Amino acid sequence: MSGYRLPAGGRVNRAAPLDFTFDGRAHSGFAGDSLASALVASGQMLFGRSFKYHRPRGILGMGTEEPNALVTVDRGGAGPGWGRRTPNLRAPSVPLYQGLTAQSQNRYPSLKFDLGAVNDRLGAFFPAGFYNKTFMWPRSAWEKLYEPAIRRMAGLGASPTERDPDHYDATYAHCEVLVVGGGLAGIDAALAAAADGGRVILIDEQDELGGGALSDQALWGEVADKTMALRRLGNVMVLTRTTAFGYYHQNFVGAVEQLTDHLAPAQASGARERLWRIRAGEVILAQGAIERPLVFDGNDVPGVMLSSAGRALAVRYGVAVGRAVAVMAVHDSGWRDALALKAAGVNVVAVIDLRGEVAADLVAAVRGAGIAVHLGHAVTQVAGRHGVSGVTFAPGGTGQGQQLAVDALLMAGGWTPTVHLWSHAKGSLRWDDTWGAYLPDVAQENCRAVGAGAGAWDMGAGLALGTLPGPKPIWQTKAFVDFQNDVKARDIDLAVREGMRSIEHIKRYTTNGMATDQGKTSNLNGLQIASGSLSKPVTDIGLTTFRPPYTPQTFGALMGHHKDALFQPIRKTVIDGWADARGAVFENVAQWRRARYFPQGGEDMHAAVARECLAVRQQVGMFDASTLGKIEVVGPDAAEFLNRMYTNPWKALAPGRCRYGLLLREDGFITDDGVSARLAPDRFHLTTTTGGAARVLAMMEDYLQTEWSDLDVWLTSTTEQWAVIAVQGPLARAVIAPLVEGIDLAPGAFPHMAIREGTICGVPTRLFRVSFTGELGYEVNVPAEHGRMVWEAIHASGQAHGITPYGTETMHVLRAEKGYVIVGQDTDGTLTPDDAGMAWAVGTKKPDFVGKRSLARPDMSAPGRKQLVGLLTEDPQEVLEEGAQIVADPDQPVPMTMLGHVTSSYHSATLGRSIAMAVIADGRARDGQVIHVPMPGRTIRARVSASTVFYDPQGSRLDV
Amino acid sequence: MLLIHCPYCEEDRPEVEFVYGGEAHIARPLDPATLSDEEWEHYLYIRRNPRGRHHERWRHTHGCGRFFNAVRDTVSDRFEQTYKAGEPRK
């Protein structure tokens, strides 16, 4: 009833036995086995349950094409919460190692007794498009009822939930010739290419080169010799266990190399997989061909498999697929396989062939080997559920049946050249009658196909059938086309009867050839059946598109190094380490991590921020502003350029002075802002928002290079050149005065919105007198390498004045008390300067600036625009939620008319109450009005303030 | 990943060094104030989006930093040619 290990033969190492478990049961195999060959050798024919009907399934193929035998391999974790569990591995492609632990999938509670198999009994109720048709109504039930239930019953293996302890490698590689496929055709191509002296890469998915030749003992010597020759060449790199999963433009090929999964976990070290990103001058595809199953009633019973699989088991692995084996062929290759199996010691009892005539030499050889021959016959029935117990075959498939006691049936349905990668690269295909398949035709890239994949292989003669003829009408059969997706011949027929005409529609309606399988064994049979149902030639049906990946790949491999600590760069300032050591709480701003607040003695954020705010208002605080974007604008036309970019005038700005700049997009909406300084007639030091730095520089470069290339001015990013320390508060001057040299800090000599160059702590500084807090303030710019030293010196100098380090949360509160906007928080890409209450920043007399023309569009000054205003809740302790919606009348019916939303909201310790900003339709005209903020279970009342300035509206604290 | 010929570096470079910059040969009007709302809308928003030959801007951001123009087939995704900014439409 099952397979067994032949007494001799195969490429396995019988001196190296390996123990493993499958569904908890102990088995053993040999080094060189795959999981599939070792299981068949130990008599296991049942590998899994099918996707939709939960039918028992064995292996179909012994290579990448395997659709049934999907298993989960558990390689153990690295402690609780960690795990290496990989679902959906194809058992024939899992190399055996000592201690391998595998489980079958899609069964409950066990592989042999599976409750889901009731789906199979109810199969008549699950036709093509069943889910689409049935679970449409009621709509609400889909999410809660149907989908979860379907997902439990259908599907492939379960996603791992544990964290992956492995790391992954990635690399680019370049070569003159890339050969995909290490069978003899690929080996020959690589040897020939190497003779030209260029760099050659040969990749193959198996653990040894040879491909199909590994199933032909007569070719083993040639494979060994040529492999040796390749390895001796200095310009050839051979990558085994490597799958080319996608072929992209201009000969860019993605491949994944398995580095450790073939080893026992204890022996594995280093990266688990490596992503190869290969750019090749020429690509040679030598992917070979995949055998086609035959479509007949019962063709999925475990023990029915491709003829090539039976041959690989016998010749490569020394495993007999059964005690008595029959071959059902419509192709000569089945006859050759019968002979190879017989020679390997397998009891082949019969070759059945639908064809009335087969090459005389094959017939004679098979008869001579003692195998019965039944020409003009077809298998009509397979007995057994968990394994084959016999077959019935009949003349022409419809005549009087006779029974044959066998426990394995091999199907030889002809061959399909593997054109997946060829098609990824948009190469065209042509139909070939001899193969009954599509072959590569015209390449779009510098690419050619060789070997069986190109049709260049003496594969004998055969028929290309949709289904085997049988006694029952198609709708009474369970004849599978796509084993992985559980698509039967009758599903395709039904799709055609229901009006599908394009093969793309038939594919999606039936799921034939979809998902991870990508139609490796089902594509051509599906086409032939559709062709029959539509009464049109195959070439008129069309062909579905093959898409990457050729086989499923792990997320880890695709991520490469970008995992865990290397997931993405986290940018830190030179002062970050100081803040970290003092227990600062951080937040991410763009790619930067910034200190948010500095809690002391168990303070929560509220308490820490209140303390920090009061310190800045009453004494002095210090803040790391290094992440601000900075651009040095240099050249004779620097002022002219800035005048064109920003909304306000720049040409008259005197050297040594600063100006606030508002930057619009050409559509008139605010995109960035910042204070910039004129250092010299032809040199400006610009600042941008932290998140806007790269965007603003790119935008300015765009205008400079493509619109105003006549201007002599250049832009250099200096964001990371300068560390920036904001010292803010009434005592700021006293703190920095002892450290500064060469700059007169007296208010008359160094007023608000000015810049001076000198030294601080002995290092050069660009000292800005600016304020984002409303207090007397300086921003100390020093070369980044000195930032930490200067920060610590200011901190030490400030001790006498009660200096308090503060973070971004405090900065936000302080600026909100002053009504200063944060672009991207209080603006959202739809606010004009006037909407934001910053009409004062627009130089209306300027003839042009970026965005000016858009501001003149009627809509930009129409009534009803949302305007930025202040909000004060009636309950001063109520802090609104940022993003909360605002309505005029909370009692109106739902859906309510939304007037706008809260953009910024904080508790202000200085004011002893909450403050907020919001964008509200016609907001300024609502000055003093009460608006409502509906929240779950209640509504909050707040009063609109046309001004956003809550503190020191005269600005007297700045000018000291 | 495409290879793109940078007309300044005079060599094919990997796509990840470049940033796409929209349709090419749309010059900012010299005096926007004289444009009607319709003309300004056309300049700002209306693009050809052709099937086939497309003139477009690219910038070799992580290379020489220059904007340049390209003719790319939007069906095959192939570059026909690239040329320096300021050169006439090809």
Added chain:
Amino acid sequence: MSDVLAIPALAVAGTDLALEAQAVTASGVALTLEAPASRWSLRARTAQALSGVIGRAVPARIGETLDGIACLGPDEWLADLPAGTALPDGAGQPVSVVDISARGVVIRVEGAGAATVLSSGCPLDLDRFAVGRATRTVFETVEVILWRESATVFRVFVWRSFAPWLWHALKAAERG
């Protein structure tokens, strides 16, 4: 746990990274953080115009280097000069001379496997990247300037805040 995870937090650029600057050798590649130098971003319409202002010869072709100055673009050069070197600021001239000495660091990748390690994240064909050539490019998502000093030495210029990630990514690549 893997080694990558064992890094508690990537070291901070500048001071903290310098602590790790000892050479790492395995697979024949050493990573070193170079000492600070005098570095400038130089811009002008022509090499001649720039040369006249700074009083030094500069290469005219993109990718070429000459006496510590690399041509990165048609109007852009990077000067990498001994620490303390000053350049005229070109006031009033149609040039831009900007001090970027503190903007980034240079990671030196040295050894027979240097090109292989860099190829883990750099998409250029480094086998064909001539000695003496320099270019701006990327290592994965991080912009770098690559300067090949010799067959076995690449210098990688990177902005300060990206340096820790790049350093550890190169170490990961070197380890394989």
